[in-house]
Amino acid sequence: MVACSRPESMDRGESPLPAGDDHRPEVAAGAGSCLAFCLGDTELALPLADVRETGQLAAVAPLPNLPGWIRGILHRRGEILSVVDLAAFLGLPTSQCAGPGQPYLLFRQPDFACCLAVARVGAVVHPEDRESVAPEAEPSGSARLAGLISGMCRSAGRDIPLLDSELLATALRCDNPRPGPERRAATDGSRGEGQ
């Protein structure tokens, strides 16, 4: 997988997007444009048209009986949105900056929206070339990620795997929202059943 290299603009201390706590990427940025982001050492991209906003997470209200990769819900511009730890969902090392202030992407598909918590939001890239790639067999347990990649977008000499928005939404929807092992462990044995 491609290692996450910091975009030049970020190296200069600049945000790749206009300033502000939250920013709504302009759709007019161009069809086919992508937004790069990092999950730990992994750099990925999503079609810009499917990222409606980026920002920093405020307080997230946790919910019971859900897998660990769903952090909870938050309220954003009149809408309740779930917060997905994308790294945890994809089986990648989770971000060390989890919690308030962590960057997020507001990911939207028809009848579907959620906040994807990421480690860092990268630059808007305009793909010069895109090629179909078959998912590689990933020894690091990221087969899930391999199945979600629709191609590559190239930026500053780097090939960044591009996630298929539709597949991602399908995968996020299809997962059975049962408690993950980490949450199950918290419930085990803490009290007996009384009936």
Added chain:
Amino acid sequence: MAPAETTACADIRSSLAQLKESIRALAVDPGAPTARDEAHRLVRTLRQAAVGAEGLERLAACMASALDRAPAGAELPRPLVAALAAAVERCDDLIRGVEQGEAADHGQLLARTREDFAACAMTRPPAADGPEGGDFGEAVERLLAEELEVPAELFSEEPDAARPLSVDLPAPKAPPVRGPLFSEAEWEQLLIGFHEEAQEHLQTLQQALQRLQTANRDQEGCAVQAHREEIAAIRRAVHTIKGASAVIGLNEVAAYAHGVEDFLDRLHDGTRTLAPEAMAGLAEALELLGLLVASPEQAPPARREAVLARLEGSATTTRAEAAAGPVAPTAPPADYGRPAERALAQIGSATMRIQRQQLDTLIGLGNDLLASISGLERGLERFSTALTELEGTADRLKTSAGALAQLVAAGPDPTDRLALIARAVEESAADAVTVRAALEELRGDVASEFGGQQGLARDLQTQLLQARLGPMALLKPRLHRIVDDTAARLGRQVRLVVSGEQVELDRVIWEKLADPLMHLIRNAVHHGIEPPEERIACGKDPVATLSLGARREGDRVVIRFADNGRGLDFAAIRDKARGYAPSLDVEAMDERQLSDLIFAPGFSTRTVSEMSGRGVGLDVVRENVRDLRGTVGVATRAGVGTAFVIRLPLTMGVVRALLVESGGALWAFALADIRQLHRVDSRDISWEEGTVRLDGATLPWYSLPTLLGQVEDPVETSRPVVLVFAAGGRPVAVSVPRLVGRQEIVIRGLGSHLRAVPGVAGAAVLGAGQVVPVLDPAELIRAARLRADEDRPEILLDISRPLTVLVVDDSLSVRTVVSRLVASQGWRPVAARDGQEAVTLLAGLWPDCIVLDLEMPRMDGFAFLATLATMPTRRNIPVIMCTSRTGRPERERADRLGVRAFLAKPCPEEDLLAAIRRVTGLADPGATGQ
């Protein structure tokens, strides 16, 4: 009168005179073909001559339309001949009025003429030798001979607006499709539904028309080829309106739409260029379609015919023909020149449609406003507390001032400094009292203003919510049809009695409830209701009753569906349970537990034909109800019947809630859910037994942090507050670490991603934008129990879990057919378009087997198999390859990649089912084979 007008009048007079002769001939012999043709020709001539004389033209058009509709080749009905005669008289009146400078009210005359022709249309033609036949001919003769005047009372009748619109629409009291299946209210619902549907299509065609008009304007006529998409969109919309209107019996709309569609067909298939004239004609035709749907009285037959005639004329007009100018651009009459938008706006003049998303946004904003104002209430409470403290401070200052004064009086004070201080303190105390009084007054004003704002916000929110509500009556026609169909099919006699149909819920919720209710109905008729002869033998009415009722209960809607059939057959259910789960202690299960079994997924799919009780697909009922954050329960009595009770939360309303804190997060319970609230000593709680002693009673006890999957904090739970809820009809205690307070909240959904989470009724947004999950205590406890069940060897789920089959094929048809085949077995199909999507699905799915195509885009079957082999937890899922590439190399490669069965497309259903059974171990391999 101008010479031209005089000439026109003369032409009209001449036409009218000839027309009278023709009608006289028809009155004598209604079957005379020559007289009929002549009358038809003269009516058209009259209409052409009357162009510009609006009333006369419309009367003539009315006559032409009536003649057009008359059955071809048969004799004209005598009432129609009489109506034609009367119409001619009215034309005479109009002409006479013009000549004498006394314009008659052509609107009234036209209305009367329409009524006459409408009455003809609704009258069965009498037999040629019928008793009234001869008299009628004489009556016509008399009418014509006496130069009948328009009755004076015609002008004293109700204005047009109050007249029934029976000419253009079927009379509401006799809609053609209602029959016994539709009540008046249902008919109204059908019409409303039609208008809503039609408006969507009118909007679609309007958008396409605008694009077409823009292109036409820019290019002074546009190539049809370049705009086929727009034309096709318009044609689809018109076609759909035609079909929908025909289905509910709006034949006038259907006929007109048919005419417009004919033009569009020709335009789409044959014409090279859409000339500006044809464009104008199309725009007018579509505008008229909108009018006809919305206000039929504004789209009379004459106008429809005129418009269709113009379309007919322009259909073959090419751009070159238009340039030559044989067809003059039709300047629409001023009355016809309204923009199409106005026609659209008139649809259902009492209603207005907006996008659901827009309404939801408004509701969300209204909720936020209310919650925000509710947050101010808490601020106001804090302000009052501060005022109370200020009052105490003032009192203490007064006391200090008094003490100082006593000190001054008791001893010498050479410098008067103590006296000065005492006075200063006394003045400060007085100032504090004054400030407090001013603040109190201010608080009163703010509180009053706040109360007003809160009332307004609540009204706003109520009205917005109201806009999404619909009565249960929305479902009634569908449910009646299901009852009738199922009963007829199974030879049962069943009536459906609906009560509480006025109970309102979000329309979306009713839609989601439709399937479960239909399922319950089919199930009841199929398995619960006895055949008539059996019912008679039992002393029952041979006609069984299904009752469906809805009522509000606090913050919930309770829907009860019951039948008076034979009830659940517990012996059969027990028998089935025993067969499916040998490890299950079936004999120890009580009736409540056995009743619960019928909701288990797949439990009943094998008992459809054998078990006399319920079961088929009831898991679907429970799942759908759960999606709505509701519950479903069942009660039954042998020989008496079975009742299902569905409870749904009113999630869109404002509720009073108790806020609690657990694990550092806020949570809310609806106050209506809480029966009691106690603070208990931790010694009253038995952790081992999971009980708590309350007022001498022992109740099941749970800790909220545990229910929420949080780590218990011993400090927090040393003296917990215990809330008592009802769960499963019994009181249950839940201890909460800390109470925060009460607040009015609006319960919302959890967003488009999560929809339903066990134990969570929804979420509320507090004034500061903080989101708080609202808990459903009964479901929270139920979810905890399920978790505990999952930790033990699965019993209930094991016996009932249907197979899950992942169908991977790039052909929609194959996916659909195979999925349906899988579903028909009571198994669960999941479809993927290609290998890549299947890999994605497998991240969260554990199917029992995979039916895999070979040739697919993005990732073919072999690539998928290679990827599957890298997934440690999924690599052993059996795969059946189903492909048209059945050569030896493909078979051998599939075999190497671990495919368990290889089938050639097209594959017989039984072969595929046998393969699934074999690879999943459902049947003996030797018995099934491929």
